[in-house]
Amino acid sequence: MKAIVWQGTNRVGVETVPDPTLLLPTDAIVRVTSTAICGSDLHLLDGVIPSMERGDILGHEFMGEVVEIGRDVKNLKVGDRVVVPFNIACGACDPCRRGLFSACDNSNPNHRMAEALYGGVSGGGLFGYSHMYGGYAGGQAQYVRVPFADVGPHRIESDLRDEQVLFLTDIFPTGYQAAEQCGIVPGRDVVAVFGAGPVGQFAARSAQLLGAAHVIVIDRVPERLAMAAAAGCQTINYEQDDVLVALREATGGRGPDHVIDAVGMEAHGHGPGALADTARQRLRLSFDRITALRWALLSCAKGGTVSLPGVYGGLIDKVPMGAAFAKGLTFRMGQTHTHRHVAPLLSRIEAGEIDPSFVITHRATLDEAPDLYRTFRDKHDGCVKVVLNPWG
Amino acid sequence: MNPDSTNPDTTNPDTTNPGNTSPDSPKPDGQVTSDRTPESQAAGEGSTGAHMPPLERSVVGSVGVALIGAGLRSARPLQKLVLGGVGAGLTALAATGRNPLATALKIRQNAQGEVLVSDAVTVGKPAAELYARWRDLARLPDLMTHLQAVEVLDGRRSRWTVKAPAGTVSWEAELTADEPGQRLAWQSLPGAAVENHGEVLFRPAPGDRGTEVIVRLTYRPPAGTAGAVVARLAGEEPAQQLRDDLMRFKREQELGFAPTTQGQSSGRAATGGPA
Numbered sequence: 001m002k003a004i005v006w007q008g009t010n011r012v013g014v015e016t017v018p019d020p021t022l023l024l025p026t027d028a029i030v031r032v033t034s035t036a037i038c039g040s041d042l043h044l045l046d047g048v049i050p051s052m053e054r055g056d057i058l059g060h061e062f063m064g065e066v067v068e069i070g071r072d073v074k075n076l077k078v079g080d081r082v083v084v085p086f087n088i089a090c091g092a093c094d095p096c097r098r099g100l101f102s103a104c105d106n107s108n109p110n111h112r113m114a115e116a117l118y119g120g121v122s123g124g125g126l127f128g129y130s131h132m133y134g135g136y137a138g139g140q141a142q143y144v145r146v147p148f149a150d151v152g153p154h155r156i157e158s159d160l161r162d163e164q165v166l167f168l169t170d171i172f173p174t175g176y177q178a179a180e181q182c183g184i185v186p187g188r189d190v191v192a193v194f195g196a197g198p199v200g201q202f203a204a205r206s207a208q209l210l211g212a213a214h215v216i217v218i219d220r221v222p223e224r225l226a227m228a229a230a231a232g233c234q235t236i237n238y239e240q241d242d243v244l245v246a247l248r249e250a251t252g253g254r255g256p257d258h259v260i261d262a263v264g265m266e267a268h269g270h271g272p273g274a275l276a277d278t279a280r281q282r283l284r285l286s287f288d289r290i291t292a293l294r295w296a297l298l299s300c301a302k303g304g305t306v307s308l309p310g311v312y313g314g315l316i317d318k319v320p321m322g323a324a325f326a327k328g329l330t331f332r333m334g335q336t337h338t339h340r341h342v343a344p345l346l347s348r349i350e351a352g353e354i355d356p357s358f359v360i361t362h363r364a365t366l367d368e369a370p371d372l373y374r375t376f377r378d379k380h381d382g383c384v385k386v387v388l389n390p391w392g
Numbered sequence: 393m394n395p396d397s398t399n400p401d402t403t404n405p406d407t408t409n410p411g412n413t414s415p416d417s418p419k420p421d422g423q424v425t426s427d428r429t430p431e432s433q434a435a436g437e438g439s440t441g442a443h444m445p446p447l448e449r450s451v452v453g454s455v456g457v458a459l460i461g462a463g464l465r466s467a468r469p470l471q472k473l474v475l476g477g478v479g480a481g482l483t484a485l486a487a488t489g490r491n492p493l494a495t496a497l498k499i500r501q502n503a504q505g506e507v508l509v510s511d512a513v514t515v516g517k518p519a520a521e522l523y524a525r526w527r528d529l530a531r532l533p534d535l536m537t538h539l540q541a542v543e544v545l546d547g548r549r550s551r552w553t554v555k556a557p558a559g560t561v562s563w564e565a566e567l568t569a570d571e572p573g574q575r576l577a578w579q580s581l582p583g584a585a586v587e588n589h590g591e592v593l594f595r596p597a598p599g600d601r602g603t604e605v606i607v608r609l610t611y612r613p614p615a616g617t618a619g620a621v622v623a624r625l626a627g628e629e630p631a632q633q634l635r636d637d638l639m640r641f642k643r644e645q646e647l648g649f650a651p652t653t654q655g656q657s658s659g660r661a662a663t664g665g666p667a
Contacts, residue, residue, distance in 0.1 A: 107651050
């Protein structure tokens with residue numbers, strides 16, 4: 001089959017690789033009908049995520065049709081149309097039973113690698129996302145092996161198009177969880193979202209769905225800001241305005257009640273802090289550039305929540321903890337517990353409350369994907385979200 | 393990083409590791425202890441640092457002195473510097489009696505040069521079931537991949553065979569405690585190739601989370617502290633094996649299988665699945 005393969009830092013390619021097979025009786029094989037490039041794939045492309053290996057198949061946002069099931073799979077049958085959460089969870093351990101699917105104890109076969117970095121515990125496995133997270137082959141391919149097939153895949157029985165449900169696999173639940181964990185008081189709270197990429201777009205719209213009185217989106221790319229404005233959000237271009245001043249003005253000096261950092265480890269920003277972050281990252285003294293996190297802590301209102309869907313990888317310094325302490329902020333963060341959001345968000349799509357396909361700007365084949373990785377990374381051509389058809 | 397964890401001179405017993413005991417601190421319930429020499433008790437040494445036993449100290453010290461001598465005799469200045477430097481370093485290590493590599497690798501030792509290993513995992517099953525799985529000693533090699541065989545000799549004694557870099561190592565052990573659903577403890581019998589003793593505790597976890605399984609073991613590395621360092625670097629040291637074994641145990645009990653990516657497709661021809 002054809003698959004997108006990581007070939008080294010800043011190199012992805014289309015290769016012909018062996019078709020996946022069932023490795024355990026709880027596996028299923030899915031014929032991928034739609035897949036997408038995610039912002040966090042760019043961290044892999046850039047080589048800032050350790051433990052990638054040449055030849056790894058990328059991709060963690062995918063959906064398709066079940067073509068084969070292991071003998072212990074009970075909830076799926078061949079022919080089912082499914083969306084597959086990007087994180088892999090066993091469904092049996094204590095975190096899974098508490099709905100903390102991304103913190104699954106059992107799904108990462110390479111637990112030792114993450115334990116060494118993260119204080120003796122590892123998260124669950126992820127599709128197509130480095131060996132620290134299990135080294136599972138991803139879904140930017142014609143077929144994919146889905147482990148724990150009774151736990152992750154969710155059947156789509158309505159006639160919604162792929163493009164309307166594909167993002168239930170990652171960016172919609174990720175944006176939604178970011179907004180949900182703010183504890184928004186409907187009709188009262190103001191929410192600011194740093195980063196108007198796909199997750200930021202869904203975070204902003206989810207904040208609206210949850211009743212935010214006002215949503216402000218901060219970015220520097222005009223077409224991304226335009227997409228947020230089209231949803232009724234106020235926008236701030238941080239290259240034209242002083243973010244902290246603009247946010248104070250927009251909120252009568254209080255600051256946003258909740259701030260969502262949908263940027264994470266590769267924030268751009270400007271000024272001496274951003275330059276220092278970049279230098280440290282290049283020198284491998286730090287994984288993360290934290291301009292967005294600093295702005296989040298400095299801008300957030302007293303008693304507010306800082307919600308972090310943006311990915312951080314390692315150790316950070318120059319964090320304005322004094323501001324966070326002085327204002328009594330609450331931090332909420334972590335990998336999305338996708339499994340628990342799929343059904344309720346699917347209901348919202350079916351009810352017509354949101355059509356997630358608004359975020360798509362580019363459609364392509366697998367063969368065109370390496371070019372589109374670069375287009376997406378460089379934010380050229382108005383690129384916000386790329387959907388791939390593996391059979392095109 | 394906690395600076396205390398790398399400082400063998402810390403006067404506080406290490407409170408972050410419940411299985412880690414110093415001679416002066418109270419033992420956890422039922423901890424199997426070895427005899428301590430009066431000498432080491434008088435010294436009051438803690439167990440957080442990696443201390444070289446006397447024999448290893450004298451060997452390292454002799455090598456250090458010999459290297460200094462060779463360096464002094466050498467005609468080439470670079471050789472003189474390198475040999476002299478390494479020799480002085482080893483001599484200093486012997487003088488302090490500490491192995492900084494072992495300390496940096498967080499290999500915990502008691503004053504007798506025995507290595508202390510402990511770890512824990514919570515498993516979502518009742519203690520009685522987990523105890524029963526563990527008590528079936530002959531089946532332990534399914535869980536512990538470095539174990540080749542456990543042969544049950546009678547109600548208390550068993551013969552353990554472990555894969556080693558050069559073939560296998562084997563010894564006899566006896567159970568020193570057997571409290572169904574709660575605790576197993578063992579001690580190797582005199583003459584064991586790798587002297588060891590330890591215990592497994594099964595403790596109900598708060599709430600409905602199942603059982604906390606705690607393993608504490610002590611062994612004497614065949615080649616002293618240096619042997620423990622080499623084993624750790626080669627990934628063959630019991631602290632690492634224990635972690636893997638406990639996770640394998642948890643997965644066997646909670647899932648009935650181990651997750652894997654072995655044989656999945658990739659762009660690496662050698663490791664790809666069937667074409």
